[in-house]
Amino acid sequence: MRFEIKLLFWMFFASLLTAPLAGAVFAEDPAKPVAYSADQRFGDLGDGTILDKETGLMWMARDYWQTEKKWINWYTASEYVRRVNNKKFAGHEDWRLPTPEEAKTLYDRRKRNVDKDGDKMYIDPLFPSGAGWSTWTNEDRKNKAVVVSFKDEGGQEYQDKISGVDAFLRLVRGPVS
Numbered sequence: 001m002r003f004e005i006k007l008l009f010w011m012f013f014a015s016l017l018t019a020p021l022a023g024a025v026f027a028e029d030p031a032k033p034v035a036y037s038a039d040q041r042f043g044d045l046g047d048g049t050i051l052d053k054e055t056g057l058m059w060m061a062r063d064y065w066q067t068e069k070k071w072i073n074w075y076t077a078s079e080y081v082r083r084v085n086n087k088k089f090a091g092h093e094d095w096r097l098p099t100p101e102e103a104k105t106l107y108d109r110r111k112r113n114v115d116k117d118g119d120k121m122y123i124d125p126l127f128p129s130g131a132g133w134s135t136w137t138n139e140d141r142k143n144k145a146v147v148v149s150f151k152d153e154g155g156q157e158y159q160d161k162i163s164g165v166d167a168f169l170r171l172v173r174g175p176v177s
């Protein structure tokens with residue numbers, strides 16, 4: 001009898017440790033942003049991702065430069081996608097290189113951010129400053145792949161997959177619902 005009472009006590013105590021606290025704030029929807037961009041288009045999901053409500057795309061908030069502090073060629077970028085998916089970054093395993101069209105949706109001349117060198121780039125300031133000024137995309141032709149720029153007038157160009165001068169990467173997934 002005494003053992004049963006102790007067991008019940010410990011079971012009750014353990015349930016208190018795992019139950020939500022009264023008055024505590026918990027996100028009911030795991031995809032509910034914890035912060036929004038000024039125009040409400042982008043939402044920071046608080047897990048290292050940013051959701052674009054206009055396109056339905058989920059972006060990694062930080063790019064490869066910010067996480068690894070080094071340049072990346074297109075081949076290494078493709079391998080990085082596999083590593084991120086194996087680790088299930090933010091609970092997902094469908095991260096990928098963006099298409100050129102998807103990457104271009106981040107460029108907005110009305111938005112100001114600062115790249116790794118302290119220069120202006122035109123992506124929403126909800127994305128952390130200090131990123132690379134462009135991203136590799138999934139569009140390739142022989143030894144070149146498309147890079148989309150977030151600086152100056154934006155745009156895209158084919159660059160050498162190994163020695164591309166704008167060797168940065170921001171991964172995407174989706175569109176998500």
